[in-house]
Amino acid sequence: MGEKIGVYVCHCGSNIAGVVDVAGVAKWAEENLPNVRVARDYKFMCSSLGQEMIEKDIKDLGLTRVVVAACSPHLHEATFRNACKRAGLNPYLFEMVSIREQVSWVTKDKAIATEKAKALIAGGVKRVVYHQPLEPLFVDINPNVLVVGGGIAGIQAALEIADQGSHVYLVEREPSIGGHMAQFDKTFPTLDCAACILTPKMFTAGNHPNITLLTWSEVEKVDGFIGNFTVQIRQKARKVTAEKCTGCGVCEEKCPKKVIDTVFEAGMGTRKAIYTPFPQAVPKYPVIDVENCIYYQRGTCKACEKFCPTGAIDFDQKDEMMTVQVGNVILATGYELFDARRIPQYGYGRLANVVTNLEFERLSNTAGPTNGKIVLRDGVTAPQTVGIIHCVGSRDIKYNVDCSAICCMQSLKFAHLVKEKTGAKVYNFYIDIRTPGKTYDEFYRRILDEGVHFVRGKVAEVTDAPRFPGEEGKLIIQVEDTLAGRQLRVPVDMVVLSAAMQPRVDSKQVGQKFGISCSANGWFIERHPKLDPVATMTEGIFIAGVCQGPKDIPATVSQGAAAAARVLGLIGRKQVTLEPVRASINADQCSGCRICNNLCPFNAITFIEDRAVSDINPALCQGCGTCVSACPAGAITGSHFTNQQIMAQIEGVLLNFGNGHEPAEKLEQVPA
Amino acid sequence: MTIPTITNPSFNETFYASLQTPPTGERVRTCLQCGMCSGVCPFGYVMDFPPGRMIAALRSEIFDRVMKSDTVWMCVACYACTEVCPSGIPLTEKLMARAKEELILSGAVPAELQLALENSQRYGNVLGQSPRKRADWTKGIQATVPVFGKEKKSAEVLWYVGDYASYHPRVQTTSRAFAQVLNALGVDFAILGSDESGDGDSQRLAGERGLFEVLAAKNAQAFRKYKFGEIITTDPHAFNAIKNVYPTLGISFPVRHYTQFLAERLEQLKPLLKQPVNGKITFHDPCYLGRANNIYDEPRALLQAIPGAELVEMSHSGKTSLCCGGGGGGMWLEGFQWEKAHTRTSEWRVREAIASGATTLAVACPYEPPRFEDAVKTVREASGMEVRDVIELLVESMEQ
Known part of the structure; x- marks a missing residue:
């Protein structure tokens, strides 16, 4: 095909070079792999000198494709794409091969590791030939933000964002915000009372013009992607009309039914069947606990209704569903x-x-x-x-x-x-x-x-x-x-x-709802444990507080603020760049069977009735590939993951199998 | 006083390495030195080196000092330490058994244990009785107890009886009761008679791994002679050996404890239980049924099926059950352990049974009736406390 490929093998200090014969691999690539114009090894490819080396080669040698064999694409794919871009090469004509996470860190035997590195690089070289230049997509960011969980992490995040001027929907499962911190007596190490420092923040959050407080509510469904999420929220029936309630507390006083409070009082005390969990609760409106309320059990009582001076009790109130549009989400769901x-x-x-x-x-x-x-x-x-x-x-x-x-x-x-x-x-x-x-x-x-x-x-x-x-x-x-x-x-x-x-019992389901994952022990996984602790692998979904792992109040507050800063940063940019890795349908090949329509997890595929073909909205498509593999006619192509690219990569990886290049029994020892 | 020095690092090193065999042995390296093992040990207060301190000694390379102390013999292999260890270290199976093994190799064995081990080796049973008399307990009883090789070549159930259930006069009562229950349920079973040898599990956990393997091989030979569906035993120690350890020697047969076997037939058993058994009953979880094999519900289900029975729990029950003191060689170290501790865990246990309000202490292990009945005699306030195997209580309820 006449492409000129540059192959760069990184030492990563001794991370890779300690196990893989990097110089040998580079030499081998230059001598054996098709279209390779130049292959070099270097101490740290990600350093500015390493990047400049690539840029110089692109300009001097007229490289048309670049392969870097180094760490995981998560870490440095963007780095090398930018280097290509600076030298005038479309960044998608680059391919990254992981020989650290997939080779040197998981393989002890140096000979086997070197052979595996060669195989993966051969795959990259074969694949990159078929890469096509792609242009990034831009989408607008809705400045509204959803914060899930009204503990101190969620309150902090909501306040930071609201103060900046963006609108926040703060969703809390319990009747009041405050979370675990509201239950505590004193806080270490200063021994100031938890309520004294928390309640002012709760009050501010409850009365902030930019915060819509949705307590006694739960998120039911989340659709969309960064910048454009559609969220359905169930507001459970309080049985109390907020607009009429003054929070006077007469209803609680008159309610004849005492219930052991296993949530706020941790089973140590009681509350009534109509209740606010504690005196400084925000909002001040009580809720009726339908499972314990005498009226719902026996059909009579209504003491609260009789004594309510403003007629705020509404036994017929139903759960309400509301839909909000937000650009980013912060999960601060805490612990059990x-x-x-x-x-x-x-x-x-x-x-x-x-x-x-x-x-x-x-x-x-x-x-x-x-x-x-x-x-x-x-x-x-x-x-x-x-x-x-x-x-x-x-x-x-x-x-x-x-x-x-x-x-x-x-x-x-x-x-x-x-x-x-x-x-x-x-x-x-x-x-x-x-x-x-x-x-x-x-x-x-x-x-x-x-x-x-x-x-x-x-x-x-x-x-x-x-x-x-x-x-x-x-x-x-x-x-x-x-x-x-x-x-x-x-x-x-x-x-x-x-x-x-401990993680919340439903943390896995909540994670799934928002498209993020939990670690084996159930805490939400951050994008990077050190360098990106509040972001997740899903763009636009952030985490803060104990739902990410055990931590104390200062650390929780820091994360709430950090997540807010990340969100505000995105809002400030007004637009985000999306990877142009998208699926598209060849209308001539589409039979109109609609199999892909329901499979798409992002609802990005619509059926065009008059032409009887399906069509993909590139702004909604996340490039997951589900439709590509499902299409019986093979009419859908995933850009940057075309069949041709994948087959070429497989062919490259298998290049040396059966050539007597390495003993088969040795390869069997390669850990899976 | 001299500064302690490393006196025998190579012994320390070999011993430490011998513990670290997969799949769980290597966890010893992850010991947090939290002391939970030493804290929960019933004789932890007597031992110079309870498990945690032993690991500390290994780490500071002074394990030869552990070998100079005879208090390792206080270990009754009750699995309490293994149960609580937050690092999941196989303390009972590996650390304690290996330490005892080293003591045996060096000849530092209390005489009474030595005798028991010799009996096992010479006669195939720890009581030093004639192997020919192994099935003598079946003589003159109403129930039919077929013997493999004589009456039968094959049966659904091979009843592995075990040493104490075969020879100990008190425990023979339990064996006879089980024979009665099997007859009443119409189970097709047979015993091995003189072909049977001791299971060897307590010998293994007392440090005699070699003897254990010899006994296991003898039993395997006997098992292989006949056709049967599964092995049932009244002895949790035998159950543990055949279920968990024999397979590592290539001897694999399905085995269940009798409480599992009977609990499965509860619907068939229930109509036979007619006589009420009055008074409160408390169940003592045997270490090798409970902690070692996680069987807690079946014996209780059997007791609850008895009309009139009211089950109460002791302070220590289930996973926290307190050892009778008989495991890991404890059965054969009575004198030695009394010298050291001047108390017996069986006495603590009987006191707990009284505190629970029970009048009957139900058990499910052949070590227990003699031990607890002795304790009832020595604990003054315990007079009148009945010690009964679960099967004995079932038979009492079955009798017309």
């Missing part, structure tokens, strides 16, 4: 608490005075069910000895292998609160104390100084079975004191379990 019942050794659920961290927060909170008195389940007795157990359901391959990040600081805070409020003797049982935040170690020293007992050992069990005198009627904590090298039995009155943060 690990179910401590899963560790039977700790007796949670069986032993009354074993409580979780969330239950303790409610106990200690002055707005909580005991008005902030730390007492046993009997509601009156103050504990004289309290054991706080770290790492409950975290750092354990059976539950969550990772550290839950906040439990050490939280447990130190609990120790302080117990000592301050009850004067009880407090034990902290830990594996390692992890206090890496700003001034966190200062806090640790403060708690040490306060005389809290620290025992290094993961608690083996909490039992009510006494074995020695003095243990009767107590909870006995059995643990190896790994520093003293002896087994201890510590009788206490109350045990607090620092249970781990």
